[in-house]
Amino acid sequence: MRASRLLSLLLLLQARGRMTAQELAGELEVSVRTVYRDVESLGASGVPIYADRGPAGGYQLLDGYRTRLTGLTGDEAGTLFLAGMPGPAAELGLGSVLAAAELKLRASLPGELADRADRVRERFHLDAPGWFRADEPTPHLASVADAVWRERLLEVRYRRWKAPREVTRTLSPLGLVLKAGRWYLVALSRDRVTAYRVANVLEAALLDEPARRPPDFDLASFWSDWTERYERSVYTARATVRMTVGALDRMTYLFPPEMSRVARDSAGPVGDDGRLTTTVPIESIAHGHTELLKLGADAEVLDPPELRERFTETTSRLADTYLGAEQRDADAAGRAQAVDAST
Structure with a gap:
């Protein structure tokens, strides 16, 4: 854990230049005293980091120094597909992982590309929910996402629009879709693939059995076909x-x-x-x-x-x-x- 934090501190300084101890503490979610100790450890290990004293001071790396220790973990690499959606990433419990992945990616870019990436971030933003709609409460979203990621069966108690209103289903999760601020679980149930609104999941329990996935299943193609059929049927x-x-x-x-x-x-x-x-x-x-x-x-x-x-x-x-x-x-x-x- 500390090694990961030291790397994050180093990458922050490499990507942003001079930063105060308070700014570093806020980014790393640690105390200022911990930042002091981490800076000392980096200096002792040979990293050319130095401090400017005074109100406008802070820590920074020696000009020209760049680390190559920017390898992404598996989880961090996966979250890069959510890089334009920090809100949904946080709902899935991946907010901090996404932030770490973006930091490593930013630090690994040469100057010109890094500047361009910063301009893109400053000028483009994705707001997924539709107008005049608040985000739906989805208390079981993290459990559902865990089942999707780990490819495990999921038992849910689900509220639907027709009688009986509440049913229990054992599902093979295949994917999650965010549609206009609403999360949907695409899952296999009784040899039929369909979509379930995550906000209507009343209970969710991860089972020990592996989920089944139809051969050649494509989430994007299924969702396109399913939404078209759904709109026609409504x-x-x-x-x-x-x-x-x-x-x-x-x-x-x-x-x-x-x-x-x-x-x-x-x-x-x-x-x-x-x-x-x-x-x-x-x-x-x-x-x-x-x-x-x-x-x-x-x-x-x-x-x-x-x-x-x-x-x-x-x-x-x-x-x-x-x-x-x-x-x-x-x-x-x-x-x-x-x-x-x-x-």
């Missing part, structure tokens, strides 16, 4: 809607991508009234009602009849709520004027 009905051009444009920002895409592809010509007729995929009458309400009076449902009736009822109740309130206010104002006149 939207089991269609609604015919007459809407304004502006409403069709707003669907891009207000609706799930599949609903917006189909509506655009199905849009007919714009009439003299500035409206067009299109087809919108929906999951159910209730779902279509909730989603299409976002467009307000700029959209009129033509079909199916059940959905149109739902909107008719909604608009009637809204009219009672708002117009009725205005009438009540008007009646109350009239009564108040009558009282004033009588006095």
Whole structure:
């Protein structure tokens, strides 16, 4: 452990130049006193490290000195695939390992490439979650990731959308996917590969038995096919809607991508009234009602009849709520004027 810390200290100075004892202590998560001892040990071993005294001082290496002790460990090399995702890496319990891998990689680069790497870090950032969505609580993510990495069977208690709501499954984990801030476990269960939302895992236990992995399984290809099938299976009905051009444009920002895409592809010509007729995929009458309400009076449902009736009822109740309130206010104002006149 101490040897790894000494190497990290050396690489920090090599990559960043002069650093104070307090800065080194913060990076290494140790006390300042420990930094003093580590610097002394490096100096005693022949590393040309020296200190500048005073408020602007700090430790630095002799100009031109570079170590070649930058070999990555297996875990560190693996985390480099997460280098653009420090948040997800931390969720997987790999934040410190990723930081160590990046430091070693940075220290091993010659000056020009190292500067370019720093510019990339300063100018590009990946924010995985979608807008207006907080990260989902995934208390069992580390256990699930451990099963994926170690290729061990995983027994989970899982909450699903249909009855029975809670089920127990023994899974062969195949991979983890981060989709718009949501983690999904791709796993083999009863000779069928499918995806499970990690936030819905209520309990997870790693088993001693090795997991099974189908031959030639490719995680990226499976995920592409699965998401396409899933989106098609969710939207089991269609609604015919007459809407304004502006409403069709707003669907891009207000609706799930599949609903917006189909509506655009199905849009007919714009009439003299500035409206067009299109087809919108929906999951159910209730779902279509909730989603299409976002467009307000700029959209009129033509079909199916059940959905149109739902909107008719909604608009009637809204009219009672708002117009009725205005009438009540008007009646109350009239009564108040009558009282004033009588006095």
